[in-house]
Amino acid sequence: MSESVCLLASQLPFEIASDLLFRLIGISVCPSSIEKISEQIGETFRAQEQQAAQKPASEIAHKILAAQEELPQRVYAQMDGAMINTLEGWKENKLGIIFNENDLHKSGTGENERISIKKKTLVTSLAQGLDDFKERFKHWMVQTRAQWAREIIFITDGAIWIDHFISENYKGCVHILDWFHLTEHLWATAKEIYGENSPKARLWVEQYKDLFYNGKEIEALARILRAAKSIRKKQTPLFNLYNYLNSRRDKIRYKYFRSKGYYLGSGAVESANRYAIQDRLKKAGMKWSIEGANAIAFLRTQYLSDNWQNFAWVA
Numbered sequence: 001m002s003e004s005v006c007l008l009a010s011q012l013p014f015e016i017a018s019d020l021l022f023r024l025i026g027i028s029v030c031p032s033s034i035e036k037i038s039e040q041i042g043e044t045f046r047a048q049e050q051q052a053a054q055k056p057a058s059e060i061a062h063k064i065l066a067a068q069e070e071l072p073q074r075v076y077a078q079m080d081g082a083m084i085n086t087l088e089g090w091k092e093n094k095l096g097i098i099f100n101e102n103d104l105h106k107s108g109t110g111e112n113e114r115i116s117i118k119k120k121t122l123v124t125s126l127a128q129g130l131d132d133f134k135e136r137f138k139h140w141m142v143q144t145r146a147q148w149a150r151e152i153i154f155i156t157d158g159a160i161w162i163d164h165f166i167s168e169n170y171k172g173c174v175h176i177l178d179w180f181h182l183t184e185h186l187w188a189t190a191k192e193i194y195g196e197n198s199p200k201a202r203l204w205v206e207q208y209k210d211l212f213y214n215g216k217e218i219e220a221l222a223r224i225l226r227a228a229k230s231i232r233k234k235q236t237p238l239f240n241l242y243n244y245l246n247s248r249r250d251k252i253r254y255k256y257f258r259s260k261g262y263y264l265g266s267g268a269v270e271s272a273n274r275y276a277i278q279d280r281l282k283k284a285g286m287k288w289s290i291e292g293a294n295a296i297a298f299l300r301t302q303y304l305s306d307n308w309q310n311f312a313w314v315a
Contacts, residue, residue: 002041005029007308009038010299013283035292042295045311049298050132053139060142074101075146076153078269079137079162082277084126085287091127093277093297096137097269098123098146106263117268122276122301126294134165155266157181158248177251178266183209185241192237215255221246276301 004025008017014031022028029037052060076099081092099120108114121140125133141147152173156162158181166175186208190201211220221242228238245252257264280300281293288296302308 001027002037003311005034006038006041006299007303009034010042010296010303011280014038038299039292039295042299043291045302046295046298049136049139053135057138057142057147060139061147065148069145071145072100072102072149074151074153075099075144075149076101076104076155076263076268077137077141077146078155078266079159080157080266080269080273082273082282084277084281084293086127086290086293087287088127088290091290093124093126093281093293094130094133095269095273095277095301096123096133096140097121097272098140098144099268100144100146100149104263115263115265115268119306120268120272121305121307122272124277124294124297124301126297127290128294130161130165134169138169153262155263157266158244158251163248174257174260174262175251176257176262176264177248179213179254179264181266182212182245182252185244189237189241193234212252213254215253217245217249217252217254221249272304276304 004021005017008020011017012020014035017034018029018031021034077096079094079096081094083090084093097120099117103118103120105116105118106114107116121144123133123137123140125136146152152170153176154162154166154170154173155176155178156166158177163175166173183205186205187201190204191198194201194204208220208224211217211223224238224242224245228235228242231238254264277297277300281288281297302311
């Protein structure tokens with residue numbers, strides 16, 4: 001019974017979950033009881049995850065490696081955030097996604113490249129501080145054996161906290177600045193220089209996109225710097241763009257990344273933010289307690305990660 005309640009509550013508003021529970025199996029449970037049961041159980045399982053994440057990584061690693069299972073060759077990891085309305089105001093939910101390249105299906109090329117993922121692991125934490133999310137993410141990198149993959153590819157939006165987290169914990173991994181975030185920075189700069197709807201802005205963006213995409217990032221950066229030094233007005237946007245990209249030079253080698261067959265976009269985690277978090281927690285009029293939002297988000301992401309069967313459900 002508790003499993004059915006939690007499953008429905010993780011997917012649907014409590015009122016609809018109550019109605020479906022009655023229609024499907026003839027049991028009447030009021031929405032407030034469904035809310036209480038699912039949030040209590042979700043928080044219990046979430047606390048268990050937190051306890052597991054605090055165990056020494058070496059202890060977990062020994063058990064996993066001792067099993068002598070085949071380790072993944074290439075894994076991807078991405079992170080993003082979404083704002084959720086809580087009783088304490090709008091708070092950011094951080095979401096991570098980890099998936100094996102064997103579970104990745106690509107279609108299209110270049111900017112039209114799209115992926116679908118057969119199996120993934122989602123990690124979530126709302127308003128618990130960076131350390132909580134980081135520890136949970138590291139825990140699942142170990143649990144999924146991604147920690148020992150031949151190649152770990154992080155695709156991120158350039159956030160400083162993510163850069164620091166990766167450099168501190170995953171030295172030697174591949175770190176890519178999401179291609180679409182790079183183009184957004186180009187567009188933002190072009191609009192500041194030429195205006196919102198200027199044809200010159202489009203030409204400027206296309207010129208630099210072509211340079212970055214085709215492995216001429218050094219030339220592109222040099223041109224941006226020269227332009228910043230040569231014009232009298234609106235220098236600041238160009239200097240800001242140069243400093244932002246130059247400090248991430250190793251993350252914008254898109255031609256090299258494409259030659260290795262790496263995916264260039266962080267669309268997987270942005271899409272997951274919509275279907276895993278916002279579709280359940282960000283409907284019109286919803287306002288959550290932080291504990292309740294974390295519990296439901298945890299249940300939902302565990303279901304979507306195909307970990308549901310690992311819980312010790314009680315009747």
